[in-house]
Amino acid sequence: MDLAPGAAADVDQATTVAELLTALDEIEEPPSAATRLAERIRNWRKEDVGLHLIDAYGHRLMPKFVYYGDYDVMPGKVSIPDLVNRRNNGTLERGELALLSLLDMAGVTLRDFQQTDRHERLIRELENSGNVISDEVFEYWSQNTDLEVKLEILPVEEGAQPPLNQPPILQIRVRNQRHRVSVPFDDRSRGFVWFFSFLAYFNKLEEAEDSDLILLLDEPGLSLHGRAQEDLLKLIDKRLAPKHQVLYTTHSPFMVSPRSLHRVRTVVDHDKVGTKVSSDILKADSDTAFPLLAAMGIEMTQTLFVGENTLLLEGPSDLIYLDVLSDAVESEGQSGLDPQWVKAPIGGAGKLSTFATLLGANKLNVAVLVDSSTKDVQAVQRLRDNGQLTRNGLVEVGEFTGTGDADIEDLFEADFYLDLVNRAYAAQLPKPITAADLNGKDPRIVRRFEAYFRQHDIAGGRFNHYRPAAVLLREQADFLPKLTPAVLGRAERLFDKINGALKHGS
Structure with missing residues (x-):
């Protein structure tokens, strides 16, 4: 349309159909094209039956869309x-x-x-x-x-x-x-x-609006760390979603609930096709699917690896000894390790304080079983003093062996553990090891074998803690009758102490 400069500027500035119609009507000498366009705008909804029904009946039932972005924050x-x-x-x-x-x-x-x-x-x-x-x-x-x-x-x-x-x-x-x-x-x-x-x-918005709202949140967790994003999800699920529909965009795995993947829609930009929104997350490319995979990984670490009551152990051999001793104590009519504990070997004493901190931050009830000589004991004690461990959550083996320096293996009699080692290394030992071969002055039985293996270059000079534990696991029928009342008594007291750290109401 050929319009005067002033009229053309008004038309160009129109951002809605109503503003465009007003601008056309205010032209003093409108050309025929402008008149036809204005008339067409006035009549097009009347001519379309569907749009007329929407105007007459559906409009008042339409929800209100509300957009809220990262920069819409209150001034201080x-x-x-x-x-x-x-x-x-x-x-x-x-x-x-x-x-x-x-x-x-x-x-x-x-x-x-x-x-x-x-x-x-x-x-x-x-x-x-x-x-x-x-x-x-x-x-x-x-x-x-x-x-x-x-x-x-x-x-x-x-x-x-x-x-x-x-x-x-x-x-x-x-x-x-x-x-x-x-x-x-x-x-x-x-x-x-x-x-x-x-x-x-x-x-304010909820008070002012009588109609339902559809909330559009643009990257709502962008400036929140992972735990705070979980708080935001709680707010959405408990406060917003029961009354209104909430749509939000995110690239963060913490803003995806692994228990509600049916609510997820992927948005992918396809070449020559355009943007596609899909509920089939398996068809998404690797970049789009990454937050979903990360969210599932976070959930798996919290459900498969740990539980509400988590007992951290230094290694897998500790887990075997606890399970076998628990069965033996229960066979005598006493209480073993409570099944509510999820036992988690974490691969070395040096990782105990790190894992205790991480799991404690996830609001889990965490206890730690440590060797009395573990250099990490002080760090774990600080976690307990700071409230990240339960009050009785630090359990030292030496408390039950009567020695200040002890491993979990020291719960057993020396001859019993010697028999386990000889069977575990029968193929590599030129002759069975005897008690006289070991340094009896060392209070820790495992350390005696470590020194003997180095001195005689057995198994490359390295003693594997797990192999004797594996023998006990495989040959329980032979070894359980050899457990003395003193060993079972030490184990029972140990389990009583650990069970005392269970979370109340679990």
Whole structure:
């Protein structure tokens, strides 16, 4: 269409059909093409029966789509007059709307800040607002429950730049009750600021809308670490999803629930075809499927490898000894190791403190069985002192052998373990080892064999702890009758101590 420059600019700026129609109607001398287009716009919905039915009956039943992105966060400090002006002009940003929502929760209006006679009442209402939103946020946010939100009125700072040079100034602060200090809202982690802002905005949105909402969240966990993303999933599942439909995009495995893979849709850009959304995750390319595979891997480590009550052991031989001794104790009518324990060999004493820390962070009940000489005992003790292990969660073998230096093998009589070693290495020993061949001054029986194997170059000079344990596992019928009452008594006391660390209610 050939239009005058001014009319052409108005038409070009139109972003909706209604704005386009208004721009066409305001042309003083419209060309015929513009007149035909305006008439066509007015009639096209009347001519289409389906669209007419939607306008007449379906429109009021349509849900409202709401988009919330990573940058829609509340400001930590605002000028009330500036906020009033931009609210009246309709230029408020999403984060500022969340701030208004926070004030509405306390029954506070922007006009209240400009009435000096309401100062004391305003302080009480702001405190109440902070308490309400703090309680609601920390129902879902489990990362630091010692925080609380405060709203304060500040004077204008000297040299403040517009618009913060217009009093009064409202500031949001976050107080850490444990450390008794507060910082401006903007100085908290980006993840907490986003989480707080979203919940405040959603509260207002939910109150204002009578119709159902379809929430579109763009990478909602982008600034949250893994555990905080699990908090966000809890918020979505418990608070949002029961009332509204929630669609969110993510590349993070922590934002995918392995128990709800039926809810996942992959989005793949195909050459010459375009973007395809599919519920068949097996057809996704490796890059798209990676977060799903990672999510499944995280779940497997929490379900196959560990359980709610996890007993960490140094190696697989410890597991065999505990199982065999537990069966032997139970055959005598006593209590063995409780089956609620998931026994997890982690491949060496040096890894004990690391695994205890990782599993404790996952809110599991963790106990550790260590050799009394383990150099990692002090590190594990610090975990217990810091609350990452249960109070009785550090169990040292020496407590039951009566020696300060002991391995789990020292629960057995020396002759019993000597028999296991001779059978395990029968093919490699020129003659059976006798007690006289070993250094009887060493309190640890395993260390006696390690020294003997090095001195006589047996099996390359390396003693394998697992091989005697494997013999005991295979030949229990021969060895169990040889267990003395003293050995069974030590094992029973050990199991009583470990079982005492079980999580209550498990």
